[in-house]
Amino acid sequence: MNAHKIVVIGSINMDLVTSSPRFPKPGETLLGTGFHQYMGGKGANQAVAAARLGAEVSLIGAVGSDHFGQALLDNLRKEHVNTDAVRIIQDRPSGMANITVAEGDNHIIVVSGANFSLTPTDIHNEEQRIANADVVMAQLETPLDTVIAGAELAKKYSKPFILNPAPAQKLPQELINLTSILTPNAYELAISLGLSENLSPEEMLRQSPCQVVMTLGSKGALFNDETGAQYSQPSFTVTPVDTTGAGDTFNGALAVFLKQGLHEAVKKACAAAAISVTRPGAQGGMPLYKELEAFLTKQ
Ligand code: RIB
Numbered sequence: 001m002n003a004h005k006i007v008v009i010g011s012i013n014m015d016l017v018t019s020s021p022r023f024p025k026p027g028e029t030l031l032g033t034g035f036h037q038y039m040g041g042k043g044a045n046q047a048v049a050a051a052r053l054g055a056e057v058s059l060i061g062a063v064g065s066d067h068f069g070q071a072l073l074d075n076l077r078k079e080h081v082n083t084d085a086v087r088i089i090q091d092r093p094s095g096m097a098n099i100t101v102a103e104g105d106n107h108i109i110v111v112s113g114a115n116f117s118l119t120p121t122d123i124h125n126e127e128q129r130i131a132n133a134d135v136v137m138a139q140l141e142t143p144l145d146t147v148i149a150g151a152e153l154a155k156k157y158s159k160p161f162i163l164n165p166a167p168a169q170k171l172p173q174e175l176i177n178l179t180s181i182l183t184p185n186a187y188e189l190a191i192s193l194g195l196s197e198n199l200s201p202e203e204m205l206r207q208s209p210c211q212v213v214m215t216l217g218s219k220g221a222l223f224n225d226e227t228g229a230q231y232s233q234p235s236f237t238v239t240p241v242d243t244t245g246a247g248d249t250f251n252g253a254l255a256v257f258l259k260q261g262l263h264e265a266v267k268k269a270c271a272a273a274a275i276s277v278t279r280p281g282a283q284g285g286m287p288l289y290k291e292l293e294a295f296l297t298k299q
Helices: 042-052 067-078 113-117 120-124 127-131 144-156 173-178 186-193 201-207 246-260 262-276 289-298
Strands: 005-009 013-019 034-040 056-064 086-089 095-102 105-111 135-138 161-163 213-215 221-224 230-233
Touching: 005 042, 005 144, 005 246, 013 067, 034 042, 034 067, 042 056, 042 067, 042 246, 056 067, 056 113, 056 120, 067 086, 086 113, 095 113, 120 127, 120 144, 127 144, 135 144, 135 246, 144 161, 144 173, 161 246, 186 201, 201 213, 201 221, 201 230, 213 246, 213 262, 221 262, 230 262, 246 262, 262 289
Parallel strands: 005 056, 005 135, 013 095, 056 086, 135 161
Antiparallel strands: 013 034, 095 105, 213 221, 221 230
16 A cells, blocks of 8 residues: 655744743743754654654755754754755755753754755645645645745645644735644634634634644644644643653654544544654654554553
């Protein structure tokens, strides 16, 4: 049987991660407890998550012509992600994320670097790749017109287009119309669609003009189908070590299992995300297919 083909359009970052007993207040200097360098970027993370679960994954992205860029490319190849459509941008630094992990949560500041050199032309150059895909997915760490170009090609070839609207920004109606499934958390949904942040998740979903799978952290996920009917998927109980990349793991798994129907895909995405937070680093805890199966069997 042919593997499920997924095309990810997205960012590739080096994550510089500091662990701290708590988050510093503005102007405060704290002594941290550890520092690590991990492979990250929402696009790369989604790609690795999907590849570990058995999909045939191509990433359309960009890295700089620096040491980080080479390390990021090497990692993607080691994870069996096809990097033929990753451009190396001369004289630009690779994307970088400054991450603080504390209090069971994280703060992230991304400096986009080469990720913002990814253009609509880069996407059009990969039209055949998108035409051959089963699912196309993107996030918002690359320019919006580049994401829209990907969504347009996905539409042209009737491929499901999954958009993780992170980091949050107000989405143009054009992109909402091109999106098959939007995968925000509650805050991102409010910003993406211009809704009040005070609405309940159920009310936000009711007001959404498109199909949404909303991630609710330790509360699992809430989603609607084409008819607007709402469903919830409880989370799986684990002891979190590092929640960085949990959303990316969720998205990667959702794309892989979409062919099994939305309910099954959301359940497996919640399980994959739960496993992912039990090890450090955005990609460190992403499960292989057999680990996901074993985890679900034990529930
Ligand atoms: O979603 C987690 C990711 O966000 C990190 O890997 C970091 O690079 C930022 O893109």
